[in-house]
Amino acid sequence: MIAEIIIIGDELLYGARTDTNSGFLARTLDAIGIDIRYITTVGDDMDQLVDAINLAQRRAKIVLTTGGLGPTEDDITKKAICKVFKRNLIFHENILEDLQKRFAARGVKMPAINQNQALLPQGAQFLKNKFGSALGIVIDEQGRFFCAMPGVPVEMEIITEEELLPLLKARAGDITIVRHKLRTAGIMESTLAEKIRPGLKFAEGVSLAYLPSYRGVDLCIKGIGTIKEEVEAGVKILADGIRRSAGDYVFTEDDRQLEDIVAELLTQKGKTLATAESCTGGLLGGRLTAVPGSSRYYLGGIIAYANEVKMNRLGVVRDTIERFGAVSAETAKAMAAGVIKALGADVGISITGIAGPDGGTEEKPVGTVFIGIAFSDHQAAAKLSLGVHRGMIRERAVTAALDIIRRELINLA
Amino acid sequence: MIAEIIIIGDELLYGARTDTNSGFLARTLDAIGIDIRYITTVGDDMDQLVDAINLAQRRAKIVLTTGGLGPTEDDITKKAICKVFKRNLIFHENILEDLQKRFAARGVKMPAINQNQALLPQGAQFLKNKFGSALGIVIDEQGRFFCAMPGVPVEMEIITEEELLPLLKARAGDITIVRHKLRTAGIMESTLAEKIRPGLKFAEGVSLAYLPSYRGVDLCIKGIGTIKEEVEAGVKILADGIRRSAGDYVFTEDDRQLEDIVAELLTQKGKTLATAESCTGGLLGGRLTAVPGSSRYYLGGIIAYANEVKMNRLGVVRDTIERFGAVSAETAKAMAAGVIKALGADVGISITGIAGPDGGTEEKPVGTVFIGIAFSDHQAAAKLSLGVHRGMIRERAVTAALDIIRRELINLA
Incomplete structure (x- = not known):
């Protein structure tokens, strides 16, 4: 079975945004044996959008679109659907009521403009959107399946997973x-x-x-x-x-991230973790707590960006920083050991490095990062060289720290 | 002047990679007044690629492609060009010599497969590639401009900037x-x-x-x-x-992020900042330190994920947490005031909330977040309702915290 994806939004045609929706949809469809032939990006222009949908409908039996379903004037996908499929927008009272309830539950008065979200093409099927006010719109007739979804990635993803996928699975073929x-x-x-x-x-x-x-x-x-x-x-x-x-x-060997594996290992071994971060400024904590339920093993951390914080809050002694430098194996080990004590954790992990663009020296160029790990009875540190770009260095440092936790936990009796 | 972009590669059609080339090209062309109408992603399939190029040529006077110019069998763009423009691949002795020189300069023997890179469509113009072995290929005739470039972003970008842009500027016209x-x-x-x-x-x-x-x-x-x-x-x-x-x-009103504006205000006012994060687990610190030079005003923070850390490290009294809850205005204010004291900062900002998926109650559903801000002499807190998805809630909470810092600093004498 062949499908096409249409990504809608002017912002993509002048490069203000990067499309990630097509990738998600492509992976999802691929997993159930549906082949994507073309992905087309088109702007908020009625003629071009209508042409794009018509062309895709001629080439493929499944056409999915994302974007252009918001309440403001530049959102034209619903009108384009009406043109392509020759139908009218009609007002759905029950959908408006649902919307009003959602706003009320958040304690927010619904702006009047959101009433537009209840104006939807006649005779279509609607897909529930847990995370937003724009519904998915399905037109399924004469062997052809069309679905429009909002462009906000989490909204598109939840609609795809919970609503669209069951409909598509029913039509996937024999390859x-x-x-x-x-x-x-x-x-x-x-x-x-x-x-x-x-x-x-x-x-x-x-x-x-x-x-x-x-x-x-x-x-x-x-x-x-x-x-x-x-x-x-x-x-x-x-x-x-x-x-x-x-x-x-x-x-x-599945879709889990490194932080999910660390979560599993900490839970298995019954250990708690605390973080001490310098150049990553909280990103390691951020990635650990991206896992729902992380409060079971992650206590928290200290972001010791200034040296005074390393000394006063993590107990790194001034002499260590002065003799070896704030970016050194000795400081990394002291930070990891310090955060165990400060927060009462079983395992402490630390990151200190030079993320740039300035601050590099010949001996320790930009990209030099030390990762420290501490248990109640021993500490270790690793020296890494992680590139030249600030964002790249910080992301790689977080990944390296997670990997070091993983390896140490695997080896733990 | 209207242009189209074609992005070539199977990996994009099953979502293993995210295309960033089209965004770069779109921004570059937009800046010189060239309008992109469609961006089409197509796989390494001859018929589909030929169809895509033909269609784009009918709709636009400028067509740019990226990808499929490598030396291996799955790279078919050159053959597709020969089909569309009805010409042959011919062997370019001088291009092979250049290639061999490049490999020699690196002290590497050229793998035989790279000879393919000297097989190029007859009568085309070639664009120099500083960073790789695949040249850009231009066919410019009868008022239509076609250019194929390699898909590796740094190669595509350098060819665009140094070779393609001068050619396009000449035809951008007067829009x-x-x-x-x-x-x-x-x-x-x-x-x-x-x-x-x-x-x-x-x-x-x-x-x-x-x-x-x-x-x-x-x-x-x-x-x-x-x-x-x-x-x-x-x-x-x-x-x-x-x-x-x-x-x-x-x-x-420019490309700066909220954290850049906060950086500017803190520097202007000569204030230092410290963070106290619960549900965001370090993401606020991570975003603040994404700004190069942030060590001038950001001292660090305490990630108080566990209540014990809120009490022991931030000095939140047990009674506050028990009476009002860990997610409350009172706790948020105490966290912000506590981190000022703990780290010796001028301004303290805190985030405590329910990021979900669990932990919501009727009174405080998932998405309830309190942001606290403290100065040496006063504190304030705001209650927000930030949605239902964990990632969304956490990112919005960080943005809200940055915005609150911005507003407080603007009002600061």
């Missing part, structure tokens, strides 16, 4: 696509490639892609074919080979 | 596009729309788009026309009208 992902951390793409290359075995229809990011390198296997068992077997052979050679650089 | 952006925080899109609507005056060719995100709502004005002074005047009239009605919800 089997099997994907399997091995996520690694703590190793460069090229080094990883050399490490795994000798053991790679590709069955027919099986391929491998390397997808590097600041959060690690994902090894993405794709198998495609008509006989499900054969495709699965081919993917498994390749995955087994990679697993053998990549060893514990692989932290998971 | 002027003027953009102006007013960035707001602390107000919902629909409320903002109602607030500014009465004063909106649109000159011919001037339009307004609302771009909401968890970091605020951007009001993006676009003016288009042939007489530069007239377009600028039309944009200015609309911007003036918005500025009058939106008042201090507008925090900047």
Whole structure:
């Protein structure tokens, strides 16, 4: 089954925003064996939008759009749907009532302009949006399936997962696509490639892609074919080979993030964690607490951006900072040990480094980062060199810290 | 002048990668008055790619593609160009020599597969690529301009800036596009729309788009026309009208973020800042320290995820938490006052809330967030309702906290 995606919004055509919706939809459809042929980005212009929808409808049986469903004048998707499918916008009393209830529940008076959200194409099916006021709109007739969703990513995602996916699953065809992902951390793409290359075995229809990011390198296997068992077997052979050679650089083989694995390990081992951050300024805490329920193992942290905070709140002694520097293995270890004491945690993790653009020296250039880890009875520190760009260095430092926690916890009795 | 962009690569059609090339090209072309109508993403499939190029050529006089120019079998853009423009691939001896020299300069023997890079469509013009081995390919005839570039962003960007842009500027013609952006925080899109609507005056060719995100709502004005002074005047009239009605919800009229404005105000007023975060777990510190040089005014913070940390490290008294709750105005104020004392800062800001998915009650549902701010002599707190999705609530809470700092600092003598 073939599908097309249309992404709507002027802001994408002059580069003010980066579209991530098409990627989410593509992954989601791919997982149920629906093939995306084209993704088209079009602006808030009626003629061009209508043309784009008509063209997509001619080429594919499934057409999904995102964007242009807001309450303001520049949102024209509903009108475009009416033109393409030759129907009228009609006012849905029950939808207005639902909207008013939602605003009331938040203790906010609904702005009158939101009444527009209850004006919807006649004879369409509506998909519930838990996180916002614009509903998904489905027109499903004569073997063709059209769905318009809002452009706000969390809203589009929840509608897709809870409402759209069940409808699409019912129409996916007989080609089997099997994907399997091995996520690694703590190793460069090229080094990883050399490490795994000798053991790679590709069955027919099986391929491998390397997808590097600041959060690690994902090894993405794709198998495609008509006989499900054969495709699965081919993917498994390749995955087994990679697993053998990549060893514990692989932290998971599903969609979980490194912070989810750390969460699982801390829970399993019954340990609590505290963070002490300098150059990352709270990003490590932020990523740890992105996991729902993180309060079970994460107590909190100290953001010791100024040296006085390192001394007064983490108990790093002045002599350590003066002799070895604020960016050093000694300071990193003292920060990690200090935050255990300050917050009463079992495990302390620290990050101190030079994120740039200034502050580098010949001995410690921009990108130099020390990660410290402390338990009640011992501490360790690692020195890393994480690049030249501030954002890149900070993200990589957080990933490295999470990976160090993971490795230490695995080894913990 | 109208242009289209075609982004080539299977990885984009199943969502393993996010395209950023189209955004870069769109911004670059927009700046010289070239209008992008459609951006099409297509896979490494000959028929679909040829169809996509043909369609784009019918709709626009300028067509740019990225991707598919590498040396391996899955790179088919050159062959597609030969089909569309009816020409042959021929071997360019001088290009091979250049390539071999580059590899020699790096002290690397050129892999044989790279010889493919010297096989190029007959009668095309080639654009130099400083950072890689795939050249840009231009076919410019009968008033139509076609250019294919490699997909690696740094390569595509350097070719665009140094080679493509001079060619395009020559044909951009006499249309002027003027953009102006007013960035707001602390107000919902629909409320903002109602607030500014009465004063909106649109000159011919001037339009307004609302771009909401968890970091605020951007009001993006676009003016288009042939007489530069007239377009600028039309944009200015609309911007003036918005500025009058939106008042201090507008925090900047350029590309800066809220954290940049906070940085500027703290520096101007000579104040230092410390953060006390609960539900955001360090994200506020992370955003403040995303600004290079933030160590001049940001001392650090305490991530008080557990109540014990709120009491022991921030000095929130047990009675406050027990009587009013950890998520309350009283606790927020005590956290902000506590972090001033603990870190020795002039200004303290705190966030405590229910980010979900669990932990909500009837009185304080998921999304309830209190922001506290403290100075040496007074404290204040605000209660907010920030939605139902964990990531959304946390990002909005950070934005709200930054906005509260901004407003308090503006009012500070």
